[in-house]
Amino acid sequence: MKKNFKLYGIIIFVVAIVILSISVTNFQKQSTMLRDEVFDKCKMIALELKHTREYLAETMAIANMEHNEATRLLMPAIAGNEIGKKFYNATGYRLRQVSSKYRNPKNRPDIFEEKALAEFENDKNLTEYKGVDEIESKKVLRYLIPLHIEEACLKCHSAKEAVPGFIQEEYPEDNATDYTFGDLRGAISVAVPIDRAEAEIKGNLIHMTIVTTVGMVFLVTFVFIAMNITIKRKEEKASS
Numbered sequence: 001m002k003k004n005f006k007l008y009g010i011i012i013f014v015v016a017i018v019i020l021s022i023s024v025t026n027f028q029k030q031s032t033m034l035r036d037e038v039f040d041k042c043k044m045i046a047l048e049l050k051h052t053r054e055y056l057a058e059t060m061a062i063a064n065m066e067h068n069e070a071t072r073l074l075m076p077a078i079a080g081n082e083i084g085k086k087f088y089n090a091t092g093y094r095l096r097q098v099s100s101k102y103r104n105p106k107n108r109p110d111i112f113e114e115k116a117l118a119e120f121e122n123d124k125n126l127t128e129y130k131g132v133d134e135i136e137s138k139k140v141l142r143y144l145i146p147l148h149i150e151e152a153c154l155k156c157h158s159a160k161e162a163v164p165g166f167i168q169e170e171y172p173e174d175n176a177t178d179y180t181f182g183d184l185r186g187a188i189s190v191a192v193p194i195d196r197a198e199a200e201i202k203g204n205l206i207h208m209t210i211v212t213t214v215g216m217v218f219l220v221t222f223v224f225i226a227m228n229i230t231i232k233r234k235e236e237k238a239s240s
């Protein structure tokens with residue numbers, strides 16, 4: 001009987017270890033899947049904003065629009081900021097346009113963005129930079145794509161004296177000038193909080209682990225009792 005209890009203990013222990021390791025592997029797998037999925041979404045969003053910006057810059061150039069106070073809301077970066085704000089309120093995805101030579105101090109890069117910009121500067125073929133970071137003590141995924149100077153950008157980002165007058169007035173500390181075609185101008189930066197989604201995955205898995213463990217303990221106990229009864233009966237039969 002004592003021997004049997006030892007066996008019971010060992011079986012329960014092994015079952016618990018197996019369930020636990022399956023749960024940990026599952027969590028890692030689901031977390032990786034979540035991250036890949038979110039990074040894919042970030043890429044789409046960043047590309048969408050990039051093309052919207054390009055379209056605005058080209059349209060303003062083709063339509064020969066004057067760059068003044070009235071048309072300022074259509075300028076790529078300003079339109080991008082406004083679209084970003086609406087997008088954030090609707091989805092929680094944070095969208096920014098940053099540059100180490102910023103025109104508006106609000107577009108100054110943070111440490112992660114600075115690293116990304118340095119990588120883009122080092123490697124002209126790099127099309128994205130991503131990673132895990134923390135913003136306001138929340139875990140976030142970050143994703144950046146580079147923005148290079150095209151023909152349509154030069155109107156507002158070439159020599160200081162050549163940029164539209166109202167930009168010179170509005171941004172007296174402007175760093176975003178003297179660019180030439182093909183230069184790295186900055187990046188589109190996306191940040192997405194994932195702590196809630198990860199907590200949800202964790203919660204689901206903990207729930208599943210507990211249910212499976214309790215189920216398995218019942219099953220093993222049942223088999224153990226049935227086995228003991230059978231052995232006892234056999235022993236009784238043999239002795240009688």
Ligand code: HEC
Pocket residue numbers: 053054057060067075076077078081097098099101102103104105106107147148149150152153154155156157167176185186187
């Ligand atoms: C009509 C003028 C105009 C054109 C054309 C233009 N920009 Fe800008 N750009 C601005 C202004 C104004 C700002 C500052 C926006 C703000 O206050 O946030 C700016 C800011 C930016 C920023 C944010 C960082 C910073 O310097 O504050 C990036 C990145 C940028 N522009 C890239 C580009 C690219 C790339 C193009 C071409 C596809 C382009 N811009 C075309 C006027 C322009």
